[in-house]
Amino acid sequence: xxxxxxxxxxxxxxxxxxxxxxxxxxxxxxxxxxxxxxxxxxxxxxxxxxxxxxxxxxxxxxxxxxxxxxxxxxxxxxxxxxxxxxxxxxxxxxxxxxxxxxxxxxxxxxxxxxxxxxxxxxxxxxxxxxxxxxxxxxxxxxxxxxxxxxxxxxxxxxxxxxxxxxxxxxxxxxxxxxxxxxxxxxxxxxxxxxxxxxxxxxxxxxxxxxxxxxxxxxxxxxxxxxxxxxxxxxxxxxxxxxxxxxxxxxxxxxxxxxxxxxxxx
Numbered sequence: 702x703x704x705x706x707x708x709x710x711x712x713x714x715x716x717x718x719x720x721x722x723x724x725x726x727x728x729x730x731x732x733x734x735x736x737x738x739x740x741x742x743x744x745x746x747x748x749x750x751x752x753x754x755x756x757x758x759x760x761x762x763x764x765x766x767x768x769x770x771x772x773x774x775x776x777x778x779x780x781x782x783x784x785x786x787x788x789x790x791x792x793x794x795x796x797x798x799x800x801x802x803x804x805x806x807x808x809x810x811x812x813x814x815x816x817x818x819x820x821x822x823x824x825x826x827x828x829x830x831x832x833x834x835x836x837x838x839x840x841x842x843x844x845x846x847x848x849x850x851x852x853x854x855x856x857x858x859x860x861x862x863x864x865x866x867x868x869x870x871x872x873x874x875x876x877x878x879x880x881x882x883x884x885x886x887x888x889x890x891x892x893x894x895x896x897x898x899x900x901x902x903x904x905x906x907x908x909x910x911x912x913x914x915x916x917x918x919x920x921x922x923x924x925x926x927x928x929x930x931x932x933x934x935x936x937x938x939x940x941x942x943x944x945x946x947x948x949x950x951x952x953x954x955x956x957x958x959x960x961x962x963x964x965x966x
Contacts, residue, residue, distance in 0.1 A: 721819045746782040746835050750775065750842065763903050768935060775844045776856075776928035777901025779835055780921055783828035783860045784895065787867035789888045790824045791875030794964065803965050813958040817872060821954065824868035825861030832860055846932050855939075856931040862946040863924035869953025876960025901925050920949045 750771070757763055758771040765773040797803040806816060839846055847853065875884050896902075898912060899921035905913055916922045923942040930937025 721815045746778045747838055749778050750838055772845050772933050775839045776932050777925050779832050779928055780924045781896055781901055782831045782835055783864040784867050786828045787824040787864040788871050788892050790868040791871035791884050792881050794872050795875050795881050798964055807965050813961045814954055817954050817957045821865035821868045825864040828860050828864040829857050852931045856928055859924055859927045862950055866920050866949040866953045869957045872957040876964045895921055899925055
């Protein structure tokens with residue numbers, strides 16, 4: 702009698718993209734349970750544009766050269782909307798741990814990095830849905846956005862990368878603190894410093910020296926710079942911005958993946 706042979710599986714490098722896509726789709730399906738989430742989360746960016754943007758556009762208090770302040774602000778608020786979606790993403794993975802779902806996922810032969818990357822890109826796609834709401838408002842307010850579809854697609858890619866990094870940052874913090882309430886507190890504590898220590902509200906040139914140094918290590922600064930270059934045709938170092946965001950995502954995935962097992966214990 703021929704001996705039974707163990708089933709053979711394709712190499713992991715072939716399975717990896719499919720696993721990432723599966724985890725991403727599973728995360729996006731959660732939107733069906735609360736379809737108003739996109740619009741409720743878009744409320745804060747909308748208020749920033751309507752109140753802060755319109756007011757400072759009239760005051761001319763922040764020097765932005767030949768670019769109207771509302772045009773200058775819009776890419777920063779788009780980046781902010783992605784940040785707000787992603788920075789609390791770690792709460793979901795803690796909830797999955799508490800419900801036992803995370804343990805079931807980790808006993809499968811799926812790489813930890815596929816799990817983290819799938820969730821990170823799901824955060825980026827969620828952010829795009831919210832960004833579309835903000836872009837529609839920008840058009841209504843008369844912001845001078847580009848109508849080049851390639852530039853708009855590039856801006857979406859930037860938002861996905863930026864949001865993916867901040868989702869990884871949130872999941873890294875989750876792997877350290879292990880508790881939802883602690884993660885919520887830390888997320889609230891770092892969100893506004895990340896926002897204000899970037900070029901979202903004002904040019905880097907007018908920042909005090911110490912804040913300039915902080916802005917240089919803040920991935921949000923590079924996300925905003927890329928969005929300004931793509932959406933309002935402002936001067937930007939697009940290649941540098943994309944490289945920084947891509948490296949940030951890779952580092953974020955590696956770091957968060959290394960802490961997943963600690964979260965599941």
